[in-house]
Amino acid sequence: MESMxxxxxxxxxxxxxxxxxxxxxxxxxxxFKSSKSHHTYIVRVEKYPxxxxxxxxxxxxxxxxxxxxxxxxxxFEPRKILYTMYxxxxxxxxxxxxxxxxxxxxxxxxxxxxxxxxxxxxxxKFVSSIISNKMFEHFRINELSxxxxxxxxxxxxxxxxxxxxxxxxxxAYNA
Amino acid sequence: MGxxxxxxxxxxxxxxxxxxxxxVTKVLCGNGKFRHPVDYYDATPxxxxxxxxxxxxLSIPVYKKLL
Numbered sequence: 262m263e264s265m266x267x268x269x270x271x272x273x274x275x276x277x278x279x280x281x282x283x284x285x286x287x288x289x290x291x292x293f294k295s296s297k298s299h300h301t302y303i304v305r306v307e308k309y310p311x312x313x314x315x316x317x318x319x320x321x322x323x324x325x326x327x328x329x330x331x332x333x334x335x336x337f338e339p340r341k342i343l344y345t346m347y348x349x350x351x352x353x354x355x356x357x358x359x360x361x362x363x364x365x366x367x368x369x370x371x372x373x374x375x376x377x378x379x380x381x382x383x384x385x386k387f388v389s390s391i392i393s394n395k396m397f398e399h400f401r402i403n404e405l406s407x408x409x410x411x412x413x414x415x416x417x418x419x420x421x422x423x424x425x426x427x428x429x430x431x432x433a434y435n436a
Numbered sequence: 437m438g439x440x441x442x443x444x445x446x447x448x449x450x451x452x453x454x455x456x457x458x459x460v461t462k463v464l465c466g467n468g469k470f471r472h473p474v475d476y477y478d479a480t481p482x483x484x485x486x487x488x489x490x491x492x493x494l495s496i497p498v499y500k501k502l503l
Contacts, residue, residue, distance in 0.1 A: 266502060347502070371440060377477045389491045390499035397503070399486035403478050423483045 266391075268345030269293040271304070273352075284309050284429060291349055292321070298336035304349055311417055312359040313426060316346060330367040343387045359414045361397075363426055366406040381406035405430055438463040438471060447479060455479045 271293035278287050291304040301321040306314050319329040326332060354360050366381025385401060385408050392399075397410040398419045407430055411419040443461040450456060457479040463471040478484070486494075495501075 386494055386496060389494040390496040391501060392503045393501040394488055394491060399491060400483045401486055402483050404481065427483055
């Protein structure tokens with residue numbers, strides 16, 4: 262019987278370097294295909310200084326859309342997709358045991374810009390359900406729909422690292 | 437269900453100092469009537485450390501902590 266905690270099998274595609282963001286070191290790109298909806302998803306794990314990673318994913322069908330992170334797929338399989346994200350994050354943790362993670366819940370057509378979006382509430386609930394505070398310290402910034410998991414092995418104090426991430430995300434929002 | 441036609445937000449400060457937003461959304465239903473669903477969310481500015489108690493409250497009971 263298939264376990265509830267299993268995600269879809271995923272493959273590493275490539276390390277992508279981009280000069281558009283000064284802080285971005287490189288992006289690890291993964292992909293997986295849903296056996297239920299037959300949609301392919303692209304997962305981008307962006308690496309920033311101080312072992313900070315940002316996890317993003319979107320449906321490959323929307324790759325050319327500027328709203329690719331906001332569009333709904335209506336495939337009704339969020340749990341399995343989110344478990345896949347979790348397993349991808351474990352892969353990142355294997356490579357870098359000091360990895361800290363942050364993610365933003367993109368707003369959809371029912372949300373107001375940035376503030377406690379529906380996606381953010383879902384991701385927050387999922388993360389708080391499966392990740393305890395043994396290895397990570399959890400921080401939430403509702404006004405930016407931003408959730409941060411700071412690794413307790415990190416060299417920098419969690420509060421300083423969180424403030425730095427919030428500062429950079431706020432800058433990106435206002436840009 | 438229905439189409440969102442507007443929302444109204446009110447900030448509420450609780451006794452413990454936490455700020456919450458009370459959001460009333462106006463939704464136009466298919467039958468021409470309006471619904472006014474209400475939801476609340478924490479609007480404390482800046483980064484908030486999630487306490488073990490809050491983590492427990494947020495989590496879905498049947499899910500196992502994997503990490």
